[in-house]
Amino acid sequence: MKKALITGANKSIGFETARQLLQKEYYVYLGARDITKGNEAVAQLKSEGFDNVELLQIDVSDPSSVAEAGKKITELDVLINNAGILGGWEQSAQTASLDVIKEVFNTNFFGAINVAQTFLDALKKSDEPRIVNVTSGLGSLTLHSDPNWKYYQVKNAAYGPSKSALNAYTIVLAYELKDTNFKINAVDPGYTQTDFNHHNGPGKVEDAAAIVVKYATIGNDGPTGKFFSKDMDGDSEESPW
Known part of the structure; x- marks a missing residue:
């Protein structure tokens, strides 16, 4: 049975991703920062008949928490870096607090790198290791430079840049492991109705999770x-960087 770890999986897209992987008969480590909320999520999945799921307490912004979580998993097939924070709605490039920008990068960028590096040895034991770095269309520099892009006006100084940086790291890590069976990609689940955006997105959680699982x-x-990206128009899901 293949094993998958999903960070930030106690709710929204992460939780639905866990459900869909369980439906595919994966063993799922449900990563959650809050133990109580994580246990509630695991209990919900078990009430639906999924027994191959367990909580892994992990705060990706806390190196000691990541290190402790890394001791508990020795073999892994899939890592989904899903945990992320927005950092608030007011993120002007002219006035955004450096503390806020650092906080967002600490979770969305540095945290994801630390998690990937921590579990790399466990993934190397798999015949088909996979890493999905959950990103955002707001991390695409190409689209952000196109006035005709449907989200052109949605700019921020912390969240988008943190995902642009994560995309860049994805390229480098994938390049270094290109001669192995690793498949490492950045995946944008699209503008989805979640707690993250006060349920403002047009997309459904089920569809967002499906592209991550894919x-x-x-x-x-x-x-x-x-x-x-789920938000790409046309037949191709590939997004410009």
Whole structure:
């Protein structure tokens, strides 16, 4: 049975991703910062008949928490770096607090890197290791430079740049492991109705999780070092960087 770890999985897209991987008969480590909320999420999934799920307490912004979590998993097939924070709605490039920007980067960028590095040895034991870095369309520099893009006016100084940085790290990590069976991609689940955005998005959690699961479970002939988005128009899901 393949094993998957999802950070920030006690609610929203992370939780639905856990459910869909359980439906595919994966063993799921449900990563959560809050033990109480994590246990509630695990209990909900078990009430639905999914027994192959357990809580892994992990705060990606806390190196000691990540290190402790790393001791509990020795073999892993899939890592989904899903945990992330917005940092508030007011993020002007002219006035945004450096403390806020650092806080957002600490979770969305440095935290994701630390998690990836911590679990890399466990993933290397898999025949088909997969890493999905959950990103955002707001991390695309190309789209942000296009006045015709539907979200062109949605700019921020912390969240978007943190995802741009995560995308850049994804490229480098995928390149370094290109001669292995690793498949490492950045995946944007799209503008989705979640607590993260006060349920303002047009997308459904089920559809958002589906694209994450798709690239978490791709075969050895699948892509690596790419950026995919649920919000892309047309037949292709590949997004410009």
